[in-house]
Amino acid sequence: MSAHINSFKEKSFSKAADIKHRNTINYNIGKYNAVVPIGKQQFSDIDFAREKAKNIKWKALETLDRQLEKFEFNFLKRGGRVIWAENAEQACEAILKICREKNCKTLVKSKSMVTEEIHLNDFLEKNKIESVETDLGEYIQQLDGEPPYHIVTPAMHKSKEDVAKVFHDHLNTPIDLTPEQLTLVAREKLRKKYAEAEVGITGANFLISETGSIAVTENEGNARLSASWPKTHIVITGIEKVIPSLQDLALFWPLLSTFGTGQQITVYNSIINGPRQPNEENGPDEMYVILLDNGRTSILQDPVSRESLYCIRCGACLNACPVYKNIGGHSYETTYSGPIGSVITPHLKDMGEWKHLSHASSLCGNCTEVCAVKINLHELLLENRREAVKKVKGDVLEKVAWTIWQQAMLFRPVMNMGNQKMKNWMVNKLFKGWTNHRAEMEFPEKSFNQLWKEKQKAN
16 A cells, blocks of 8 residues: 555544534635625526536647647747746756746745646755745745645635734734734735745646737736736646637636636736737736646546546535545645546556545535536546556455455345345455444345345235
8 A cells, every 4th residue: 555545544534533624614615605606697507608618628628739839839929938848847947947047036926736736836945046925825825834725725724813823923923913914914025025036937727829828817916916027927837728719718717716716707817928028018028938748648648537637727626525625635645636636646646656536535426516617527536446447456355355246246146145144244344444434234134135026926
């Protein structure tokens, strides 16, 4: 059994029993559940909108090579530069090279799951470059030395008292500050960093191939500041973020905001076409876009798993998942947690080391029900399980047990063999995993099949 599986079990068992954590998460997700139905009212036919978005992503992924080349061509025309990175190491080295060319000591970074994926902050710290998170939730997590807990709301697991303590411990603020006061403290600290930074880094919610643009949506304005104040702007994004047309944003932006936060549209929405042009007063002198693969093409070549690349990172599946709500985002020990993380992580990393994530699901289908682009997440989780059995050398006893179970289930007389005590012993004692977290199973003296036959004979 891998270290990842053992660690996952330990953390999930511990967190599932943490009542304070459960109360905090239920409170925050409860607020989310209250506003999402209101946001959905802007769509005359929400299911049609989701289906249309899925079809657009299907088109983009089926022609990904051409879409990316088109994006690069149009972005280069505006004076931008494009860097292709096969993996996290190449992406980090490309960023480091740019930073050294600009003699960068401090950079500001808006919220970006891709930079978490490549562990950029740790890499820059080792190379003596200060990387400052400017999203409030990310800033809280950075101060506390924790990775994001959630794709959309990084500090969802923290109460206002927890945040006040983090600020008190790391910024020497009074322990009883209100959320408004804490926000003002963060603003004061971060505004200085924008002015100091030589480089700004953002992610991209969407890449628009038609115009060579990146689209960024946010609620705090930190991405816009990170992109415009420093003289150099670096965008790092996964290659799957591409959409064909600027008009597609009219659908994707409202979908992302509604399913992500329950808003009709987020507060700040930016379309950036490149560095500052000669006739423009504001913006960076130079702009780079790093297109990251890092395992995405391995998902793309699988005709079944490819659908997971449609994800627009709204986080709705996390909020809907009963497993996520009980064990928390950090138990997964991955950049992308919850159902979507359980689907893509075994493909982005190693199936053998991360196959357990596909079993961290009740298969209730709620994740599929709430997905903004109708990804069949629960079916993809099952597909991962099948693939893991085919590719990964599993436990011999487990395989033998399931083979016997399969044969028994396919042949009714075998199921009827043995008495009640023998069946109870088989399930409760021989297969020890059943009773680890459940009461002992008690078989009836006769099965329904046997009772039915007796009834038919009596008639």
